[in-house]
Amino acid sequence: MKMMIVKDVEKTRFLSQKDLLTRFNRLSGCQIRDGVYQLVSCMKDGSYLRYNDLGNIEEEILSSSLHRVFTGGECGHQPGLDKYVVALTFDPRTVNEHLYLSENNTKVTRRREKQQLPDNNERFDKCNQVLSRQPLIGRRFFTVDVIGQEVHVGVACKAMQRKGASDAVCLGHNKFSWSLCLSDNSCVARHNNKTVLILSESVRRLGVLVDQDAGSVCFYMLSPQRKVLYVFDADFPEDQELYAAFRIQEPNSEVLLGQESLQMCLQLRFEIDSSEPNRDLAKQAAIMNTEPLIVQQISTRTE
Known part of the structure:
Protein backbone atom coordinates (compact mmCIF):
# COMPACT_ATOMS: atom_id res chain seq x y z
CA MET A 1 0.00 0.00 0.00
CA THR A 71 -14.83 14.43 8.78
CA GLY A 72 -18.33 13.61 7.67
CA GLY A 73 -21.75 15.02 7.04
CA GLU A 74 -25.09 14.32 8.66
CA CYS A 75 -23.64 11.45 10.73
CA GLY A 76 -20.13 12.84 11.15
CA HIS A 77 -19.67 11.23 14.57
CA GLN A 78 -20.06 7.72 13.10
CA PRO A 79 -17.02 5.61 12.12
CA GLY A 80 -16.24 4.60 8.55
CA LEU A 81 -18.70 5.08 5.72
CA ASP A 82 -21.67 5.42 8.07
CA LYS A 83 -20.77 9.07 8.65
CA TYR A 84 -21.97 9.83 5.09
CA VAL A 85 -25.18 7.78 5.16
CA VAL A 86 -28.34 9.29 3.70
CA ALA A 87 -31.90 7.95 3.62
CA LEU A 88 -33.38 8.06 0.12
CA THR A 89 -36.82 7.53 -1.36
CA PHE A 90 -37.84 6.80 -4.93
CA ASP A 91 -39.21 9.69 -6.97
CA PRO A 92 -42.77 8.88 -8.19
CA ARG A 93 -42.39 11.47 -10.96
CA THR A 94 -39.61 9.45 -12.62
CA VAL A 95 -40.81 5.86 -12.14
CA ASN A 96 -41.58 3.74 -15.21
CA GLU A 97 -45.07 2.25 -15.49
CA HIS A 98 -43.77 -1.32 -14.95
CA LEU A 99 -42.19 -0.37 -11.62
CA TYR A 100 -44.47 -0.32 -8.58
CA LEU A 101 -43.57 1.73 -5.51
CA SER A 102 -44.53 0.75 -1.96
CA GLU A 103 -43.53 1.16 1.70
CA ASN A 104 -43.52 4.95 1.57
CA ASN A 105 -41.60 4.96 -1.70
CA THR A 106 -38.65 3.00 -0.28
CA LYS A 107 -39.40 -0.22 -2.20
CA VAL A 108 -39.74 -0.75 -5.96
CA THR A 109 -40.93 -3.94 -7.66
CA ARG A 110 -40.87 -4.82 -11.36
CA ARG A 111 -44.20 -6.17 -12.68
CA ARG A 112 -45.31 -7.48 -16.06
CA GLU A 113 -48.52 -5.51 -15.76
CA LYS A 114 -48.40 -1.87 -16.76
CA GLN A 115 -49.92 0.69 -14.43
CA GLN A 116 -51.46 3.95 -15.56
CA LEU A 117 -49.40 6.93 -14.51
CA PRO A 118 -49.65 10.56 -15.62
CA ASP A 119 -47.07 11.52 -18.23
CA ASN A 120 -44.51 14.21 -17.48
CA ASN A 121 -41.05 15.25 -18.63
CA GLU A 122 -39.34 13.47 -15.72
CA ARG A 123 -40.80 9.99 -16.22
CA PHE A 124 -38.97 7.12 -17.95
CA ASP A 125 -41.53 5.99 -20.53
CA LYS A 126 -39.68 3.00 -22.08
CA CYS A 127 -36.82 1.99 -19.77
CA ASN A 128 -37.73 0.28 -16.48
CA GLN A 129 -35.94 2.90 -14.42
CA VAL A 130 -36.46 5.23 -11.47
CA LEU A 131 -34.39 7.91 -9.73
CA SER A 132 -34.18 8.92 -6.09
CA ARG A 133 -36.19 11.92 -5.02
CA GLN A 134 -33.24 13.42 -3.11
CA PRO A 135 -30.06 14.56 -4.90
CA LEU A 136 -26.65 13.28 -3.82
CA ILE A 137 -24.73 16.36 -2.77
CA GLY A 138 -21.08 16.38 -1.72
CA ARG A 139 -20.24 12.99 -0.26
CA ARG A 140 -23.12 10.58 0.33
CA PHE A 141 -23.42 6.88 1.11
CA PHE A 142 -26.62 4.90 0.55
CA THR A 143 -27.47 1.22 0.86
CA VAL A 144 -29.90 -1.05 -0.99
CA ASP A 145 -31.19 -4.60 -0.62
CA VAL A 146 -31.75 -6.41 -3.91
CA ILE A 147 -34.01 -9.35 -4.76
CA GLY A 148 -33.88 -10.98 -8.20
CA GLN A 149 -31.70 -10.76 -11.29
CA GLU A 150 -30.67 -8.05 -13.75
CA VAL A 151 -30.93 -5.27 -11.19
CA HIS A 152 -28.87 -2.18 -12.04
CA VAL A 153 -27.88 0.20 -9.24
CA GLY A 154 -26.03 3.41 -9.90
CA VAL A 155 -25.83 7.17 -10.14
CA ALA A 156 -27.16 9.45 -12.86
CA CYS A 157 -27.01 13.12 -13.70
CA LYS A 158 -30.29 14.98 -13.96
CA ALA A 159 -29.50 15.62 -17.64
CA MET A 160 -29.86 11.94 -18.56
CA GLN A 161 -32.71 11.61 -21.02
CA ARG A 162 -36.03 10.03 -19.98
CA LYS A 163 -37.92 9.28 -23.20
CA GLY A 164 -37.33 6.25 -25.39
CA ALA A 165 -34.94 3.32 -24.86
CA SER A 166 -31.76 4.53 -26.52
CA ASP A 167 -28.30 4.59 -24.94
CA ALA A 168 -28.95 8.19 -23.94
CA VAL A 169 -31.67 6.90 -21.57
CA CYS A 170 -30.38 3.53 -20.28
CA LEU A 171 -28.45 3.57 -17.02
CA GLY A 172 -24.71 3.07 -17.59
CA HIS A 173 -24.97 3.38 -21.38
CA ASN A 174 -24.12 7.09 -21.53
CA LYS A 175 -21.72 9.69 -20.16
CA PHE A 176 -24.29 10.87 -17.61
CA SER A 177 -24.59 7.62 -15.63
CA TRP A 178 -22.53 4.98 -13.78
CA SER A 179 -23.98 1.61 -12.81
CA LEU A 180 -23.39 -1.85 -11.42
CA CYS A 181 -25.58 -4.72 -12.66
CA LEU A 182 -26.08 -7.49 -10.09
CA SER A 183 -26.38 -11.18 -11.00
CA ASP A 184 -25.80 -14.45 -9.13
CA ASN A 185 -22.04 -14.96 -9.58
CA SER A 186 -20.89 -11.73 -11.16
CA CYS A 187 -21.43 -8.01 -11.46
CA VAL A 188 -21.00 -5.78 -14.48
CA ALA A 189 -19.80 -2.20 -14.04
CA ARG A 190 -20.87 0.05 -16.89
CA HIS A 191 -20.33 3.68 -17.92
CA ASN A 192 -20.80 5.23 -21.34
CA ASN A 193 -21.35 1.73 -22.79
CA LYS A 194 -17.97 0.47 -21.54
CA THR A 195 -18.21 -2.57 -19.28
CA VAL A 196 -16.04 -4.39 -16.75
CA LEU A 197 -16.95 -7.90 -15.55
CA ILE A 198 -16.43 -8.47 -11.82
CA LEU A 199 -16.49 -12.04 -10.54
CA SER A 200 -18.11 -12.11 -7.13
CA GLU A 201 -20.39 -14.13 -4.94
CA SER A 202 -24.04 -13.17 -5.07
CA VAL A 203 -24.47 -9.56 -3.92
CA ARG A 204 -27.80 -8.94 -2.22
CA ARG A 205 -26.87 -5.95 -0.07
CA LEU A 206 -25.01 -3.12 -1.75
CA GLY A 207 -23.56 0.19 -0.60
CA VAL A 208 -22.75 3.12 -2.88
CA LEU A 209 -20.45 6.00 -1.95
CA VAL A 210 -20.65 9.09 -4.16
CA ASP A 211 -17.99 11.78 -3.76
CA GLN A 212 -18.53 14.81 -5.98
CA ASP A 213 -15.32 16.58 -4.97
CA ALA A 214 -13.10 13.55 -5.56
CA GLY A 215 -15.06 12.53 -8.67
CA SER A 216 -15.72 8.93 -7.67
CA VAL A 217 -18.51 6.37 -7.40
CA CYS A 218 -17.60 3.40 -5.24
CA PHE A 219 -19.69 0.21 -4.94
CA TYR A 220 -19.38 -1.98 -1.84
CA MET A 221 -20.67 -5.44 -1.07
CA LEU A 222 -22.01 -5.16 2.48
CA SER A 223 -22.92 -8.77 3.27
CA PRO A 224 -21.61 -11.27 4.30
CA GLN A 225 -18.52 -9.04 4.45
CA ARG A 226 -17.82 -5.48 3.45
CA LYS A 227 -15.51 -5.12 0.47
CA VAL A 228 -15.04 -2.90 -2.53
CA LEU A 229 -16.51 -4.24 -5.77
CA TYR A 230 -15.65 -1.42 -8.15
CA VAL A 231 -14.66 2.26 -8.22
CA PHE A 232 -15.48 4.61 -11.07
CA ASP A 233 -13.15 7.54 -11.61
CA ALA A 234 -15.93 9.87 -12.72
CA ASP A 235 -15.92 13.27 -14.38
CA PHE A 236 -19.14 14.76 -13.02
CA PRO A 237 -20.53 17.77 -14.92
CA GLU A 238 -20.22 20.76 -12.62
CA ASP A 239 -23.71 22.07 -13.39
CA GLN A 240 -25.55 18.77 -12.88
CA GLU A 241 -27.22 17.34 -9.79
CA LEU A 242 -26.60 13.65 -9.12
CA TYR A 243 -29.28 11.12 -8.18
CA ALA A 244 -29.33 7.46 -7.19
CA ALA A 245 -30.62 5.53 -10.21
CA PHE A 246 -32.08 2.06 -10.67
CA ARG A 247 -33.02 -0.18 -13.57
CA ILE A 248 -34.90 -3.45 -13.03
CA GLN A 249 -35.30 -5.84 -15.95
CA GLU A 250 -36.71 -9.09 -14.58
CA PRO A 251 -40.33 -9.31 -13.36
CA ASN A 252 -40.71 -9.69 -9.57
CA SER A 253 -37.22 -8.32 -8.93
CA GLU A 254 -37.10 -5.68 -6.19
CA VAL A 255 -34.94 -2.97 -4.65
CA LEU A 256 -35.38 -1.77 -1.09
CA LEU A 257 -33.66 1.46 -0.06
CA GLY A 258 -31.84 1.29 3.29
CA GLN A 259 -33.25 3.44 6.07
CA GLU A 260 -32.05 1.74 9.26
CA SER A 261 -28.46 3.03 9.23
CA LEU A 262 -29.55 6.67 9.21
CA GLN A 263 -32.19 6.13 11.90
CA MET A 264 -29.64 4.44 14.17
CA CYS A 265 -27.12 7.17 13.41
CA LEU A 266 -29.50 10.01 14.27
CA GLN A 267 -30.61 8.23 17.44
CA LEU A 268 -27.00 7.82 18.52
CA ARG A 269 -26.30 11.45 17.75
CA PHE A 270 -29.32 12.50 19.84
CA GLU A 271 -28.13 10.38 22.76
CA ILE A 272 -24.64 11.86 22.59
CA ASP A 273 -25.91 15.42 22.37
CA SER A 274 -28.36 14.84 25.22
CA SER A 275 -25.85 13.23 27.57
CA GLU A 276 -23.03 15.71 26.91
CA PRO A 277 -24.58 18.93 25.62
CA ASN A 278 -21.45 20.99 26.05
CA ARG A 279 -19.14 18.66 24.17
CA ASP A 280 -17.80 19.98 20.91
CA LEU A 281 -19.02 17.92 17.91
CA ALA A 282 -15.61 18.02 16.30
CA LYS A 283 -14.12 16.36 19.39
CA GLN A 284 -16.87 13.75 19.28
CA ALA A 285 -15.94 12.90 15.71
CA ALA A 286 -12.24 12.71 16.51
CA ILE A 287 -12.82 10.40 19.47
CA MET A 288 -15.36 8.13 17.78
CA ASN A 289 -13.33 7.79 14.60
CA THR A 290 -10.32 6.16 16.25
CA GLU A 291 -11.20 2.65 15.08
CA PRO A 292 -9.67 1.52 11.75
CA LEU A 293 -11.67 1.87 8.59
CA ILE A 294 -12.30 -1.36 6.66
CA VAL A 295 -11.05 -0.32 3.27
CA GLN A 296 -9.10 -1.48 0.24
CA GLN A 297 -8.19 0.44 -2.88
CA ILE A 298 -9.24 -0.29 -6.44
CA SER A 299 -8.03 2.25 -8.95
CA THR A 300 -9.73 1.79 -12.32
CA ARG A 301 -10.68 4.54 -14.73
CA THR A 302 -13.24 4.35 -17.48
CA GLU A 303 -13.17 7.14 -20.01
Missing part, protein backbone atom coordinates in the same frame (compact mmCIF):
# COMPACT_ATOMS: atom_id res chain seq x y z
CA LYS A 2 2.81 2.37 0.97
CA MET A 3 4.73 1.78 -2.25
CA MET A 4 1.59 2.42 -4.29
CA ILE A 5 1.14 5.75 -2.55
CA VAL A 6 4.79 6.71 -3.09
CA LYS A 7 4.60 5.94 -6.80
CA ASP A 8 1.34 7.83 -7.09
CA VAL A 9 2.78 10.84 -5.30
CA GLU A 10 5.95 10.86 -7.43
CA LYS A 11 3.80 11.38 -10.52
CA THR A 12 2.39 14.61 -9.13
CA ARG A 13 5.27 17.00 -9.83
CA PHE A 14 3.82 17.91 -13.24
CA LEU A 15 0.20 18.21 -12.05
CA SER A 16 -1.62 21.44 -11.35
CA GLN A 17 -2.62 22.29 -7.78
CA LYS A 18 -6.24 21.33 -8.50
CA ASP A 19 -5.24 17.98 -10.02
CA LEU A 20 -2.86 17.28 -7.16
CA LEU A 21 -5.50 17.90 -4.52
CA THR A 22 -7.94 15.74 -6.45
CA ARG A 23 -5.43 12.87 -6.63
CA PHE A 24 -5.00 12.88 -2.85
CA ASN A 25 -8.72 13.27 -2.18
CA ARG A 26 -9.48 10.13 -4.21
CA LEU A 27 -8.13 8.10 -1.30
CA SER A 28 -11.32 8.99 0.58
CA GLY A 29 -13.40 6.46 -1.32
CA CYS A 30 -11.08 3.52 -0.76
CA GLN A 31 -11.19 1.20 2.24
CA ILE A 32 -7.99 0.80 4.25
CA ARG A 33 -7.86 -1.84 6.99
CA ASP A 34 -4.52 -1.80 8.83
CA GLY A 35 -2.70 0.87 6.87
CA VAL A 36 -4.81 3.89 7.70
CA TYR A 37 -2.61 5.05 10.56
CA GLN A 38 0.57 4.53 8.52
CA LEU A 39 -0.99 6.53 5.71
CA VAL A 40 -1.95 9.42 7.97
CA SER A 41 1.44 9.30 9.67
CA CYS A 42 3.24 9.48 6.31
CA MET A 43 1.09 12.37 5.18
CA LYS A 44 1.67 14.25 8.43
CA ASP A 45 5.41 13.64 8.24
CA GLY A 46 5.57 14.62 4.58
CA SER A 47 8.62 12.39 4.02
CA TYR A 48 7.05 10.73 1.01
CA LEU A 49 6.65 14.11 -0.66
CA ARG A 50 10.25 15.27 -0.30
CA TYR A 51 11.33 14.32 -3.84
CA ASN A 52 8.62 16.42 -5.44
CA ASP A 53 8.70 20.10 -6.19
CA LEU A 54 5.35 20.96 -4.59
CA GLY A 55 6.12 24.57 -3.83
CA ASN A 56 4.01 26.09 -1.05
CA ILE A 57 0.96 23.90 -1.55
CA GLU A 58 2.24 20.91 0.47
CA GLU A 59 0.59 22.11 3.67
CA GLU A 60 -2.71 22.66 1.89
CA ILE A 61 -2.57 19.15 0.38
CA LEU A 62 -1.88 17.50 3.72
CA SER A 63 -4.50 19.44 5.66
CA SER A 64 -7.11 18.89 2.95
CA SER A 65 -6.41 15.16 2.72
CA LEU A 66 -6.42 14.64 6.48
CA HIS A 67 -9.63 16.63 6.80
CA ARG A 68 -11.31 14.42 4.22
CA VAL A 69 -10.23 11.23 6.01
CA PHE A 70 -11.88 12.11 9.30
